[in-house]
Amino acid sequence: MSSPKQLMRMLALTAIVTVSLSSCSNKATEEQMKSLRELDQSRDGLLQDLDRAKTTLRDAQGKLAAQDRELADCQQQTAAVREGLTQWPNIWSDSTDWKPAPPPAPPMVTKKKHK
Numbered sequence: 001m002s003s004p005k006q007l008m009r010m011l012a013l014t015a016i017v018t019v020s021l022s023s024c025s026n027k028a029t030e031e032q033m034k035s036l037r038e039l040d041q042s043r044d045g046l047l048q049d050l051d052r053a054k055t056t057l058r059d060a061q062g063k064l065a066a067q068d069r070e071l072a073d074c075q076q077q078t079a080a081v082r083e084g085l086t087q088w089p090n091i092w093s094d095s096t097d098w099k100p101a102p103p104p105a106p107p108m109v110t111k112k113k114h115k
Contacts, residue, residue, distance in 0.1 A: 028036065
């Protein structure tokens with residue numbers, strides 16, 4: 001089996017490993033903390049930039065939708081005007097009702113013959 005020397009070496013090695021592991025710190029150094037703060041500030045700035053970009057995008061999309069509606073209205077009005085022009089001058093369907101009756105024919109004048 002194991003000799004007492006090997007057992008002592010294993011115990012010593014275990015003690016050294018235990019001491020070295022317990023002396024390790026999981027605390028960040030001052031330089032690491034500074035980097036973390038800078039990264040947090042950078043992240044916060046980027047999040048604000050993203051929020052501003054989203055707001056700008058929503059505004060632009062709203063303006064674009066309004067312009068699209070105006071364009072559709074303009075196209076409808078243009079189509080109505082073009083249709084009216086094709087029917088010119090009889091643009092109104094009831095324009096025949098608006099025409100006044102022709103004036104009556106002048107009475108027949110007979111010439112009297114003088115003797």
